[in-house]
Amino acid sequence: MKTFNKVIASSVIAGLFLSSLPTASPLQTKTAEAAATCKASSKPKNFIFMIGDGMGPSFNSAYRYMQDKPQTKELDKVSFDSYLLGGQRTIAEDDHQNITDSASAATAMSAGVKTYNNAIAVDNDKTPVKTVLEQAKTVDKSTGLVATSEVTHATPAAYGAHDESRKNMPAIADDYFDEMIKGQHKVDIILGGGKDYFKRDDRNLIKEFKNDGYKYVNNKKGLLKAASNSKDKQILGLFSPGGMPKMIDRDANMPSLKQMTSTAIKKLSKDKDGFFLMVEGSQIDWAGHANDVTGAMSEMRDFDLAFQEAIKFAKTDCNTLVIATADHSTGGLSMGARGEYNFLVEPIKQMKHTPEYLRAQMMKDGADIDKIIKDNIGFELTADEVKAIKDAVTSKKAAAIEDAIERPVDTRSFTGWTTGGHTGEDVNVYGYGPGSDLWRGNMDNTDNAKRIFKFLK
Ligand SMILES: [Zn+2]
Structure with missing residues (x-):
């Protein structure tokens, strides 16, 4: 009975929300509140771009049911709901496929270029294309990549590396170290899984990063210590050989996506020129591929808490644009x-x-x-x-x-579930902060990069 009431209530809420969007939505009330305390500015100084990998709209809706408090009569809102701006199209322009993979979608969002599936920030001719992270470094901002997969996996790689294939993860790790911008390593904060791609028989990038002044950490304690030590300005944190365990499976030594995000923000926000940070909830997608709803909801929670952390910072900072979206959906979750x-x-x-x-x-x-x-x-x-x-x-x-x-x-x-692969529906776009109005409505995934590039001129 209770469930039945909730279903009715949710459809009423959805109806109200849609019909009130053009006038006074909860979102606009929130923006107005923020504007009262923050100096209004149309150009963000800091960028936190968050990607829930595989987070199609049904994942967001299912997560709302998961978070609902049984004692309340209506379906409760989740943090994302107050920041919904619109949707984005994810269609691939690959010769053989029109549903995107993570590499192609991330290249669209990082560089504004449609490319083939598997491409890591290279175009259809395999020519490297400049990413917003690289442009941020070029204009003297600090930069960060945070993921729960290998930090060399497709999504983060498309922001900080260039390769004709996402499979070349050792070469992608090399790019993070070797491809300098203005004589500096291009990623200041690197946090996630994938230690095996940094410490290899042919090369030890952990040692190389340490020699160049990076603090290296490999567990939660080390990360939190580095977070509070002002001497640790650049951090390489690798917490597992491959992908990190999912939130529900983690032990006490493993940091959460929220802790990695807050550490990255704490360090990067010291730069008076601003920063660009990409945060990925990597394994919503992995759970989708495995048709595992338990894992999917675990990873939605991890991503949600990181999103709340980013919003909390943006609300006190007032110069930070936060965008949270997905690259595609996975599994056909219903x-x-x-x-x-x-x-x-x-x-x-x-x-x-x-x-x-x-x-x-x-x-x-x-x-x-x-x-x-x-x-x-x-x-x-x-x-x-x-x-x-x-x-x-x-x-x-x-x-x-x-x-x-x-x-x-x-x-x-x-x-x-309908598939073990990706699906092509539009994904939700959430955002907050100066410039976020540009993200309203339905957009193409390449628009993300195009808009951020304009701010980084
Ligand atoms: Zn993906």
């Missing part, structure tokens, strides 16, 4: 499946870890499968569901095990 008019988040909330994490536990020698299920899945599985998991573990096929763990969650929550 709220509701199999003809059922319900999307029920309780089973998702009852998962203590992602299927990926549980699969790793189950594949260990002598693992007690029943105990792992009992300790981590907060709802009762049917005998058939338990058997499916055990059969998959016996088969030793990782994807099959994860699938068997995920399916009961999808079944009970009425979560739908």
Whole structure:
């Protein structure tokens, strides 16, 4: 009954919000409040560009249901809702595909150029194209890249490197060090996963960065210490060999995206010339590829908290433009499946870890499968569901095990998926601060870079 009321309430809210947009939306009220305390300015000095990788609109909507407080009658708003500006088109101009990958979409957003899938800040002729991060460095701003994937992964790479293929992650790490602008390394704060691409048999970039004055950190404690030490101006933080664990699976040594973002802002904002920071919630997409709603919602939370951190800074600073968007959607996530008019988040909330994490536990020698299920899945599985998991573990096929763990969650929550790949719908654009009015309405993904370049002249 409660759920039914909420569904009705949410559609009423959506209707009200849309009809009130042209006049006095909650967004404009907020902007007016900020204008009262901040000096109005049309040109931002600082830029925080945030990308929820794979964060299609259904991820934003599903996340709202996840965050809803059961004791309130209406569907509660999430932080993003107050900053919705419009939508962007993500269509690829690849010879063979019109749905974008992360590399091509990030190049559109970083350089304003449509290119082929796999391209890291190079055009269709494989010629390097200048990125907004590079332009920011050229006009003496400080720069940062923060991600929960390898920090050499497609999205951050398209801001700080150039390569004909996203797969060349060692070469991308080299670019962060070797491609100098005005005699300086072009990225001042580098935080994320992917240590294996910096410390290799052929080269140790961690040592090279340290020799050039960067503080190197590899855990949360080290990061927070560097954050509060004013001597540490440039930081290389690599917290895992590959991608970082998802938020729901992290231990106490692993920083959150919020902590990485706040550290980056703290350091970069010391520059009187301003800064450009790209922050990626990298693994919303990875969970989408795996059709894992638990992981997707975990990564939405991580990204949301980082977004709130950026907004908090922008509201006190008044010279900072924050834009948060996605590069594409992933997985074809739907709220509701199999003809059922319900999307029920309780089973998702009852998962203590992602299927990926549980699969790793189950594949260990002598693992007690029943105990792992009992300790981590907060709802009762049917005998058939338990058997499916055990059969998959016996088969030793990782994807099959994860699938068997995920399916009961999808079944009970009425979560739908249509693909293991990307999907082409428009994605939401959120923003705040001077210049954010330019992002209103429906835009192309290349407009992001074009507008930021104008501010960086
Ligand atoms: Zn992507």
